[in-house]
Amino acid sequence: MSKPASTRKFDEKREAIIHAASVLINDVGVQATTLAEVARAIGLNATSVTYYFPRKEQLVVAVYDETLDLMEQMAAEALAQPDPAARLRHFIASHVALRKRIRGGERGLTTALSEIRTLDPEPYDTLMAHYLRVVELVRRFFGEWRDNAERTLFSARAHILLEAMMWWPIWSLRYSVRDFGRIEERLFDVLAYGLPAKRGRFEPRELAGEWRTGGGGNAGQNEAFLRAATVMINRLGYRGASVNRIAESLNVTKGSFYHHHQAKDDLVLACFKQSYDRMSAAQIAGLELEADYWTRLSSVLAELVDLQFFDSTPLLRTTALQALEADHKSDVVTRSNRLAQRFAGMLIDGIADGSVRAIDPLIAGQMMMSTVNSAYDARHWAARFDDPRDATRIYLSALSEGLLADPR
Structure with a gap:
C-alpha cells in the first residue's frame, strides 16, 4: 500500500534536509554546518528543521547513516556477482558511476565519512557498527576464508579497497567525466593485479634517513x-x-x-x-x-x-x-x-x-x-x-x- 500523503510529505522534506546537510558537510565540515545554514539552503526557517531534527548531531548522524546505507547497497550488489573479479569490477564501476552523477549536478548523494570519529560515543558506536557491516560485505568479495590467516588477508584487502574508493572523489577532480570509462578499467587493473612485472615480488631494502620518531623523550x-x-x-x-x-x-x-x-x-x-x-x-x-x-x-x-x-x-x-x-x-x-x-x-x-x-x-x-x-x-x-x-x-x-x- 502507498504511504499517506502526509507521511510522504514528511519523508520528502526530511530527505531534503539530509541532502542539504550532506552538501554543507562536504563543503565546510561538520563544525561549520549549522541548522540555520541547512534551513537557508532549502528555503526553510530553523524552527522547521528542528521539527525533524531537534539537535544538530541527530541530523549529522542521519546524513552519515544515509551514506552508509548507499555504501552497503553498493557492496551488496557487488557481492551478488559470480566471482571475485566480477565483484571488484562491479564495485569500482558503481563508485565511478556515482561520481559521474555528482559531476552531472546531483548533490547530497554521499558524504565524506572523515568526521564520524568526532561524534559522541553512542552515535559513533552505532555508525561504526554500520560501517563494519559494509566491511564484512567487501571482505567476502574475495571468497570464503579457510583459516584465520586468509581472513586476516581479506580484511586488509577490504580495508585498502574501501579506502581507495573513498580517496577516488578527491583525485577524480583532475579528470574529465569523458575519461571516467578509461579510469575505471585502469583502476581495476591496478587493484586486481598489482604493480610489479613479476607478480608477488616484494623485497624491500632498509632506507637511511631521519623520519623516525627519536627515542629518549628529548623532543622540543x-x-x-x-x-x-x-x-x-x-x-x-x-x-x-x-x-x-x-x-x-x-x-x-x-x-x-x-x-x-x-x-x-x-x-x-x-x-x-x-x-x-x-x-x-x-x-x-x-x-x-x-x-x-x-x-x-x-x-x-x-x-x-x-x-x-x-x-x-x-x-x-x-x-x-x-x-x-x-x-x-x-x-x-x-x-x-x-x-x-x-x-x-x-x-x-x-x-x-x-x-x-x-x-x-x-x-x-x-x-x-x-x-x-x-x-x-x-x-x-x-x-x-x-x-x-x-x-x-x-x-x-x-x-x-x-x-x-x-x-x-
Missing part, C-alpha cells in the same frame, strides 16, 4: 605538540582533537600551545607539512638506492606503512582535510598530488627498466597514496603479528600481487 615542545596533535587528530578527528585535549595530553597550558601556533588550523597545517616532509624524505631515500625501480618503490612503501603501523608519530590522516578552510585544503591536496606524482615518476622508470608492469602510473600513484594513508587505521590489525615485517608484507600484498591473487 613544538615537536611534541605536532606529535600529540597528529595522534589525536588521527584518533578523534579535527573537531575531537581540541586545543585543551592536546595541551592536557602534554601536561602543559593552552598558553604554551598559542606560543607556537596562532590557531588550531595552523597546527593542523604544520602536522600536514611534517607528514609530507617525512614522506618526501623517504621517497628521496628510495630514489637513491642502487636497485631497480620496483625495489626502490617497495622499499619506500614498506618504510611508510611501517611508520603508520608502529611509529609513535604516524603520518597525519587526510581525514583532517575536510574541516580546513578551502584555501588551506587546496594547498594540502596540491602537496599530496606532488607526492603521488613522484610515485608515478618512479613507476614510469620501473616500466622502462622492466621491473614494473605496464599500468597507468598516475592512477597507481594515487592508489599508493591511499594505501599508505589508510594504514594508520589498520594499527590494530597489524598488532596481531609477531613479526612487524609480516604485517607490512601482507598489507602491501594488495600492491605487490593485487587483490585477486590466490591466497594460497
Whole structure:
C-alpha cells in the first residue's frame, strides 16, 4: 500500500534536509554546518528543521547513516556477482558511476565519512557498527576464508579497497567525466593485479634517513605538540582533537600551545607539512638506492606503512582535510598530488627498466597514496603479528600481487 500523503510529505522534506546537510558537510565540515545554514539552503526557517531534527548531531548522524546505507547497497550488489573479479569490477564501476552523477549536478548523494570519529560515543558506536557491516560485505568479495590467516588477508584487502574508493572523489577532480570509462578499467587493473612485472615480488631494502620518531623523550615542545596533535587528530578527528585535549595530553597550558601556533588550523597545517616532509624524505631515500625501480618503490612503501603501523608519530590522516578552510585544503591536496606524482615518476622508470608492469602510473600513484594513508587505521590489525615485517608484507600484498591473487 502507498504511504499517506502526509507521511510522504514528511519523508520528502526530511530527505531534503539530509541532502542539504550532506552538501554543507562536504563543503565546510561538520563544525561549520549549522541548522540555520541547512534551513537557508532549502528555503526553510530553523524552527522547521528542528521539527525533524531537534539537535544538530541527530541530523549529522542521519546524513552519515544515509551514506552508509548507499555504501552497503553498493557492496551488496557487488557481492551478488559470480566471482571475485566480477565483484571488484562491479564495485569500482558503481563508485565511478556515482561520481559521474555528482559531476552531472546531483548533490547530497554521499558524504565524506572523515568526521564520524568526532561524534559522541553512542552515535559513533552505532555508525561504526554500520560501517563494519559494509566491511564484512567487501571482505567476502574475495571468497570464503579457510583459516584465520586468509581472513586476516581479506580484511586488509577490504580495508585498502574501501579506502581507495573513498580517496577516488578527491583525485577524480583532475579528470574529465569523458575519461571516467578509461579510469575505471585502469583502476581495476591496478587493484586486481598489482604493480610489479613479476607478480608477488616484494623485497624491500632498509632506507637511511631521519623520519623516525627519536627515542629518549628529548623532543622540543613544538615537536611534541605536532606529535600529540597528529595522534589525536588521527584518533578523534579535527573537531575531537581540541586545543585543551592536546595541551592536557602534554601536561602543559593552552598558553604554551598559542606560543607556537596562532590557531588550531595552523597546527593542523604544520602536522600536514611534517607528514609530507617525512614522506618526501623517504621517497628521496628510495630514489637513491642502487636497485631497480620496483625495489626502490617497495622499499619506500614498506618504510611508510611501517611508520603508520608502529611509529609513535604516524603520518597525519587526510581525514583532517575536510574541516580546513578551502584555501588551506587546496594547498594540502596540491602537496599530496606532488607526492603521488613522484610515485608515478618512479613507476614510469620501473616500466622502462622492466621491473614494473605496464599500468597507468598516475592512477597507481594515487592508489599508493591511499594505501599508505589508510594504514594508520589498520594499527590494530597489524598488532596481531609477531613479526612487524609480516604485517607490512601482507598489507602491501594488495600492491605487490593485487587483490585477486590466490591466497594460497
